[in-house]
Each structure stands twice: as structure tokens, then as C-alpha cells.
Amino acid sequence: MFARPTLAELINRTLADTTSRLSADELLRRADAEVIARVLAGAAHGLYGYIDWLSRQILPDTSEAEWLERHASLWLREGRKPTAAATGAVNFTGISGSVVPAGTVLQTAAGVQVATTVEVTLAAGTGSAAASAVDAGAAGNLGGGTPLSLVSPIAGVQSAATVASGGLVGGSDIEDDEALRGRVISRIQQPPQGGCAYDYEAWALQVEGVTRAWVYPQELGLGTVTIRFVRDDDTSLIPDAGEVAVVQAHLEALRPVTAQVTVMAPVAVPLDLTITGLVPDTAAVRAAIEAEVTDLLRREALPGGTILISRLREAISIAAGEADHALSSPTANITHDVGQLATLGTITWA
Numbered sequence: 001m002f003a004r005p006t007l008a009e010l011i012n013r014t015l016a017d018t019t020s021r022l023s024a025d026e027l028l029r030r031a032d033a034e035v036i037a038r039v040l041a042g043a044a045h046g047l048y049g050y051i052d053w054l055s056r057q058i059l060p061d062t063s064e065a066e067w068l069e070r071h072a073s074l075w076l077r078e079g080r081k082p083t084a085a086a087t088g089a090v091n092f093t094g095i096s097g098s099v100v101p102a103g104t105v106l107q108t109a110a111g112v113q114v115a116t117t118v119e120v121t122l123a124a125g126t127g128s129a130a131a132s133a134v135d136a137g138a139a140g141n142l143g144g145g146t147p148l149s150l151v152s153p154i155a156g157v158q159s160a161a162t163v164a165s166g167g168l169v170g171g172s173d174i175e176d177d178e179a180l181r182g183r184v185i186s187r188i189q190q191p192p193q194g195g196c197a198y199d200y201e202a203w204a205l206q207v208e209g210v211t212r213a214w215v216y217p218q219e220l221g222l223g224t225v226t227i228r229f230v231r232d233d234d235t236s237l238i239p240d241a242g243e244v245a246v247v248q249a250h251l252e253a254l255r256p257v258t259a260q261v262t263v264m265a266p267v268a269v270p271l272d273l274t275i276t277g278l279v280p281d282t283a284a285v286r287a288a289i290e291a292e293v294t295d296l297l298r299r300e301a302l303p304g305g306t307i308l309i310s311r312l313r314e315a316i317s318i319a320a321g322e323a324d325h326a327l328s329s330p331t332a333n334i335t336h337d338v339g340q341l342a343t344l345g346t347i348t349w350a
Contacts, residue, residue: 004048010041060184065177072180075187076206080180084208086133086140086171087242089164090114090148091126098122098156100129106148106161112139114148114168122157128164133171138209140171141235169240172209173233179211195256203254204229204263207247211237214302219338224260227251228303228339237343239265266303269336270345274329275316278349286349288319294344301342306335 005013015037057067060075072079092100104116113134120129133140144165153159183205190198197215204213204227213229220226229247230237239247248263255261273293278285296315301307313327328350336342 004052005045007041007045010044010048011038014038014041014044060181060188063181068177068181068184072184075184078206081172081175081206081208083136083174084170084172085136086138086142086168087117088131088142088166088168089128090116090131091128091162091164092120092122092157093126093161094122094154094157096122096125098154100127100154100157102129104129104154105134105151106131107151108142108146108148112142113151114140114142114163131168133168136171138171138173138233140168142168143235166240166242167235169234170209170243170246171234172231195259200225200227200251200255200261203251204247207250209234209243210247212298212302220260220262223258224262225255227261227263228266228341229263230266230341232298238268238341264339266341267339268343269340271297271307271334271342272329272345272348273312273327274348274350275325276328276350277324277326278322279324280321281349282321285319285321286347288321289316289325290344290347292316292319293347297342297344303341304336304338305342306333307342309333 015034018033018037056062057064060068060071063071069080090106098121100116100120100122102116102119105113106115107113114131115134116129116131118130120127133142142163144163144167146163146167148161148163150157150159150161183202186198186202190202192199192202197217200215201213204210209231210229211232213227216226216228218224227247229239231239231243244263244265248261251261251263275289278289292315293312296311297307300311309327309330309332312330316322316325316327329348334342
């Protein structure tokens with residue numbers, strides 16, 4: 001293994017090499033050899049540093065963002081998944097015949113802005129217009145019924161509006177380095193095989209917002225492939241019909257011509273916990289436990305899978321600040337039926 005020399009070591013090496021070529025008469029206290037040795041050692045130290053940095057960029061598991069994107073452009077072609085804006089509809093009320101122009105901007109109490117994409121004329125005092133978040137990203141995902149208010153008033157239209165029942169969905173943040181790194185490494189370790197199981201998983205993960213995907217060959221009969229996926233960074237990790245349709249369309253363009261592909265959303269099954277005797281029982285420890293259990297489910301929950309009770313107890317025990325607890329419920333492994341996915345339910349602190 002190569003060990004990079006320190007600056008002090010380089011100075012000593014250069015000075016020793018220089019002075020070995022001089023006679024004893026030339027070794028004065030402030031001789032030029034001392035200065036030359038430090039200058040040369042400093043230059044060499046910089047070169048060693050660059051080589052050390054470059055050695056981490058040539059492989060994707062240690063490379064920094066710019067080089068990681070270059071690896072991704074070679075292995076994945078599409079590179080890092082970009083941001084996507086949430087889309088949906090907004091409900092308005094007001095005087096019949098009033099017009100809400102396309103491009104009308106509304107915002108939530110938290111300042112998230114939404115703009116209509118079509119013009120709508122109110123009929124019977126109500127109207128619904130297609131809309132999208134002004135800024136791309138997961139923050140634009142809003143649940144149905146979320147209150148909105150007009151940024152600029154419109155004659156005959158109430159300033160208060162709401163997100164339609166389907167919500168604003170599909171918004172996603174730009175793919176972070178670790179998610180991109182994982183896809184690059186997976187592509188290297190699992191090269192395309194013309195339609196094997198992990199090909200479908202990789203294709204599903206190419207869609208903006210998709211964070212996990214599972215493949216079930218022949219679940220619906222011979223020649224069929226079923227794919228389920230989730231969007232962990234959305235308000236609800238379970239995708240809606242529109243998000244399922246986007247992944248379906250993406251896979252239709254990539255699948256082998258003989259395969260019948262069906263994309264589905266998993267069915268969420270809340271996992272409720274009852275924890276007693278928590279020590280210390282503080283808000284910070286409770287939050288840490290909830291975060292650890294959420295992380296466990298993100299890593300290990302899969303449709304039709306089993307959540308091991310030992311893993312739940314471990315997740316609670318490793319939470320920051322936790323000293324002792326008793327998990328009263330559940331008391332055994334939790335197994336789910338086909339298509340069912342464990343999600344965090346209610347934690348009762350007894």
C-alpha cells in the first residue's frame with residue numbers, strides 16, 4: 001500500500017539528497033540548500049496531493065459530485081435525475097362567469113407557490129384548473145384540501161382556494177450523490193441482461209422521484225412482470241395513479257417486446273408500535289426512535305415481506321440517547337401478504 005509522505009518528510013528527504021552532494025564546507029546554517037529543499041518539497045507535496053485526490057475520483061464509490069456525474073453519464077447515459085415540479089389541480093369559488101387566467105399564482109401559508117396552467121371560467125360558482133408548483137422539488141407536493149390564497153386578487157373570484165382532492169403530486173428534488181452513486185455501482189455490478197429482474201428495477205429507478213422498486217416475475221401469469229415502487233421523499237410514499245402511469249409508460253418504452261409489464265402501487269399497512277418504560281422518556285429520544293424505525297422500514301420493508309421483531313428492537317435500542325425500553329407491541333415477526341408494504345403507523349408511548 002502506498003503511503004503519501006508528509007510535507008516534513010519531503011523536506012527532510014530533499015534536504016538530505018541535496019546536502020549529500022555538497023562538501024562539508026558548503027553546509028552553512030542559512031545555505032541555499034535549505035531554501036531549495038523547502039521549495040522543491042512544497043512543489044512535490046502539491047503533486048502528491050493532486051494524485052491522492054485524483055485516485056479517489058477514478059472510481060465511483062469514492063468520487064466527488066462532478067466526477068460522479070461523469071461516471072453516471074458513461075454508465076447510465078441519463079446521469080443524475082433532475083428536479084420535477086408537482087402537478088395537480090386547484091379548486092376555485094366565486095361568481096359564475098368569472099375567469100381565472102392561466103398563470104394565476106397562489107400560495108400556501110408556508111409560502112409554497114402554485115400556478116395554474118390553463119384558464120378556467122367559474123360555473124355554478126366553482127371551477128377547477130390544472131396547476132403545477134412554481135418551484136420544482138418535493139416541497140411542492142401538497143395534499144388534497146390544502147388551503148391556498150391568491151397572490152393577486154381576481155375580480156369575482158374568492159381569494160381562498162384549495163388543492164383538489166388528488167393533491168399536487170410528482171414533485172421531486174434533484175437526485176443526491178449517494179442515490180446516484182448507488183445506481184452507478186448497481187449498473188456496474190449488474191450489467192443489463194435484456195430484461196432480467198434487476199433490469200426492470202433499474203429502469204423504474206430512472207424515473208424522477210422513484211426511490212425504491214421491486215420486481216415480481218410471472219405474478220400475474222406466464223410472460224408477465226409486475227413492478228411495485230415507492231416515492232420515499234414525497235408527502236406519501238405510496239404513489240398515486242398518475243405516478244404509476246408515468247412509470248408504466250417509461251417501462252413500456254424499455255421492456256422486451258414479449259413481456260407484459262404491469263406497474264402497481266404497493267398497499268400501505270401501518271405498523272403500530274407500543275413502547276413502555278422508555279428511559280429517558282424525552283421528546284428528543286422519542287424523535288430519535290421514530291427516525292430509526294422509519295430508516296429501518298425504508299431499508300428492509302418490501303411488498304409481501306416480513307419485518308423481524310429483533311430488527312425493530314435493535315432500531316429502538318440504537319436510537320440516540322435511548323438507555324432502556326420494552327416493546328409491548330408487536331411481539332412477533334410481522335408478515336405481509338402479496339403487495340402489502342409496512343409503513344410507520346402510530347407509536348404509543350405507554
